Amino acid sequence: MPTYTVLAPAGQFDSARKAEIARNVTRVHSEVTGAQTFFAQVVFHEIGAGDWFMGGVPLAGDxxxxxxxxxGGRPKEMKAKLVLGLRDVVQAGADVEKSKVWVYLVELPPSHMVEYGHMLPEPGEEAAWLAAMPAEDRTMLEAIGR
Amino acid sequence: MPTYTVLAPAGQFDSARKAEIARNVTRVHSEVTGAQTFFAQVVFHEIGAGDWFMGGVPLAGDxxxxxxxxxGGRPKEMKAKLVLGLRDVVQAGADVEKSKVWVYLVELPPSHMVEYGHMLPEPGEEAAWLAAMPAEDRTMLEAIGR
Amino acid sequence: MPTYTVLAPAGQFDSARKAEIARNVTRVHSEVTGAQTFFAQVVFHEIGAGDWFMGGVPLAGDxxxxxxxxxGGRPKEMKAKLVLGLRDVVQAGADVEKSKVWVYLVELPPSHMVEYGHMLPEPGEEAAWLAAMPAEDRTMLEAIGR
Known part of the structure; x- marks a missing residue:
């Protein structure tokens, strides 16, 4: 039930790296939060040369x-584990130094989120939410990522 | 006084669909919240093949x-109506199954938002805010979308 | 410790304007909040014709x-100064009318943010945070933007 957007300089990642990063971001989110993997959406944006600045000067390097x-609604310790876990898999997947990785997390109330056409449940209520869903939608969800 | 960003796979929408989605997203926002239509900004991002993953695997289909x-500052029921109304017009405009639609809403304090060069008022105070604005700016705003 | 994303119609800014806007956004953030300039990241997205709508109709003009x-965690007055200061430097750097500028600020808990591989400190605790960092990382940070 998250969406992760990944920005990198154009050309920094080939398809295999993108796939690895997406897979590991999804896995870490699921392992840390307990949410099923089909909830995670990962989108890459490649940023052109001249469009990225750090400290007021053009980005140099990775x-x-x-x-x-x-x-929202998860304990602080879980979120700390998540943000650091994301940092680690992104660093490994991108094959860059740790100092090249930035991660931000924005929390939203579940009632502000629609995924697969359905408003999301509170954390921990996923099973009841799935059980109440039309069988066709549940089957579709459970097939994702298999 | 919202900005809606719409992501879709590159080529999924032609110009007519984008215009229809933008028009209906704007209309739903205005009808549900009571805010004037000129406050709504809609931006499309087309995402290239290989840049979008669901459940850790490449997106397939729409x-x-x-x-x-x-x-921020609106009642929970209004926000639920908004998120579901957005889902419905996006589904119709995109001509996809309901299960292909995701919608997230992030709330901001009005004092964290500048639109048309002016810091925004609290919900419900739009009329006074417009009345206090230089006549030239008000005329410009009221002409948008007409 | 912010990331600013700047959207403009494709071709509206040349490299020099982008550099000026990035430099001044970074400077205003630092002057208003007291945070060091190396914390600011600025990313530009150019939006194609037909992908931007205002009030439900295609964007016309700048x-x-x-x-x-x-x-998060800063006083309201500081944030008001920041949002208006950003508006002013963006307007000047973009050379557009004030009514063409929109600015939004989203606040995040510092513990939801990793920059340069490190989870961020609370506002005001930057010096201790830097002092506790490996010397190599601190030197790298302090060299950015110099």
Missing amino acids: QVYVYGHIR | QVYVYGHIR | QVYVYGHIR
């Missing part, structure tokens, strides 16, 4: 910036 | 993801 | 939309 929109 | 930044 | 993600 950079990866991930910002996630996640459901 | 998808539309809308995230809005709106003024 | 427009600049800046949305920032900043650390």
